[in-house]
Amino acid sequence: MTSKFRRAGSAVAIVAALGLALSACGGSGSGSDGEGGGDTSSITFIPKNLGNPYFDASDAGGKKAADEIGTTWKQVGPTESTPDSQVSFINTATQQRAGALVVSANDPKAIGDALDEARNAGTKVVTMDSDTEPQFRDVFVSQADAAGIAKSQVDLIAEQIGDKGEIAILSAAANATNQNEWIKLMEEELAANHPDIKLVDTVYGNDDDQTSFDKTAGLLQSHPNLKGIISPTTVGIAAAARYLSDSEYKGKVALTGLGTPNQMREYIKDGTVKSFALWDPEQLGYLAAYAADALASGDIEGKEGDTFKAGDLGEYTVGADGVIVLGEPTVFEESNIDDFDF
Template identity: 60%
Template sequence: MSRIRGGRAVALAMLAALTLAVTGCATEEPAPTATGGQPAASGGAGTMKEGLKIAFLPKQVNNPYFDASDNKGGKVAVEEFKGVYSQTGPSEASPSAQVSYINTLSQQGTDVIVVSANDKDAICGALNEARQAGAKVITYDSDTNPTCRDLFINQASAEGIAASQIKLISEAVGPDGGEIAILSATANATNQNAWIEMMKTELAKPENSKLKLVDTVYGDDDDQKSFQEAQGLLAKHPDLKGIISPTTVGVAAAARYLSGSEYKGKVQLTGLGTPNQMRAFVKDDTVKSFALWNPSDLGYLAAYTGGALASGMITGKEGDKFTAGKLGEYTVGKDGTVLLGDPFVFTKDNIDDFDF
């Protein structure tokens, strides 16, 4: 749940951040360099091909997080390099539902499919069929098995997110520590599971010995279910001191529950959320701090990466360099990953500086 461009210098550099756990890259022969394209938009050879059809397939549509990443980030990038943008996907976070959309995009001759996976393996067959049909596959936010995609846009390292989340809940709970719980998204979400495992590693460190993880529950990125799961945690664990919800839907739902309950101020909450979702809860002291990368930057980077790959400007191998418009130069890392940046923490002091 950060590199921001908007005139606020302090946050600009940092907000490019937070994100997932992933690995892997399947290298394919680069497409021939297009002629007659726009001037080179990359540090690599060649030019960005015009008219590329780039489709974003989020975990679910009508989700504020993916609206920011796709429509306010990816769309802007695609329009900059004169491609054709679209967003499509299920209304509920379901792996099986994503398969049919992948098949349709492949049949439509989509050049680049940018997908946030609801399950790392369930959509692999459909994605590989799309790749065989000529599409480049870029994962973002939540990765697939590396054999199913070309590159992964990692909003932040799993280690970075986990360390940030444990640090924030520790600071919020205070030096005496106590019982904490995790309210996650879906049980199969690649990114969520990677972060949770890394959080357990962080909790095993001596400096975090006073924090005890007593439960992990799943709200399926559904507002009402996440609200009920937060309520259930407090009923089940009356001594609970803190909740970590590393999902934008979950953290907002948990904050809504706590803000109107007897637990406000007694049970601390942090997670990954957007400023617009969390502003009221930070200002009324339900939440002291939370973190996120800039989702619009994530979508923007994903679009430029897909465009560069589909244009033959990069092949996807480790060490490939390209320029992602206003975000600057990026390098393909190990296992076909491109890292957006580092975690950014939002508090009452800075939350009004951001609007997304």
């Protein structure tokens, strides 16, 4: 079986493809907060939650793009990734007449009314990483093809456990659109192509480190025959790796999913984790900022077939349902992890 992710056969090519985003450390622009004014060229980024290394990387990419464009970018958001936690930040950005919002949605519907109000006020809406229902936004900047992400995570765990045994999924929030789509597709992939792998449980760490750590412990206690865990969330996989690294399960229970190299390097080096995957979150923020600016400036409307230039990433085309796909992720393992710094 082969993964759809690019493996480390050509480190030079991968580094060249990601190098521009990895160096993203642009200046910190901020939109106008004055009453009755506003900066209609500004972009406001609202992640699922603050203090998340994944979204910090996306924020750096967005700032870099904004500096290149000549607009402003600022990150605001909740400390917890709950369904309604983003609404007040959307409302404030609307009142400040932001030119565009870039939002990683905690729920496909809960923020819909707030986004409708923003769009009615003239603010363009880009969802990134985790989508809303399509009617609530102009475009969705997707990390990669959802089916490919799901299949690749299943392929990675199957490879590590010999395509046989019990596995579990440690997800983020129960309402997260992207997580739920991947889980559904992983279940379908397992049923269709991996009859000897049994998914025995799916738990939710809410993108909180301690909760994810505790959920990992609970999985191992509840399922003594567990052979592997898939955690398709950067917070979850790092917390699970930390638990496994100091436990009797190190080297016995496989762990894979989606993580950043800087979070996971020590666990690759000490043998806790063999391989995991991710796209470059800085590139994701970079692309989202260019998409937001193209919408705000009227260069695109978000219709299928619209094209725009995304700086150093080149030209992108809006696909069906307003989806813009960044590209395929990379598998990280001992042979290539030191080539990356994000």
